[in-house]
Amino acid sequence: MKRPDQSSGKTRFSAVVLRDLQAAYRTLDRAAGRQPWLVQGSVNVVAPKSPSARVTYTWTRKVRAKTITVALSQKQAVAFRQAISANRQIEEALSRLRQVSQTALLAEVPGVTQRRLDVPQNVKAKSKKRPKGALSKRHSV
Secondary structure (H helix, E strand, O other): OOOOOOOOOOOOOOOHHHHHHHHHHHHHHHHHHHHOOOOOOOOEEEOOOOOOOOOEEEEEEEEEOOOOOEEEHHHHHHHHHHHHHHHHHHHHHHHHHHHHHHHHHHHOOOOOOOOOOOOOOOOOOOOOOOOOOOOOOOOOO
């Protein structure tokens, strides 16, 4: 891949990377534009325990490591399911966008040079050994 042009102070990505980034942004924009409400959690349907009882709906989510449950009406449950679905689509699109951005930045923007990790076999590491019997001033007799 080509390196970005640094002369103007702005990073210019190659055509392939730019196309991937634009596609990811369009997907995110479409996902966000469809639904104005975004909610995390899940909607649960609790079946009635007796024939005379009604179906109940609950919305469950995590807040500060605690599970919060809220009772919902049937209409609220439908709206919350749509908002949760939209939120999941946007999260997926954001995840793809982050991945494309990370790949683009690592490939296109110059980074640090890698150093060699292999050590020649004929060079031994020096170890610092104290002579036997030599103690620090604190431990001397």
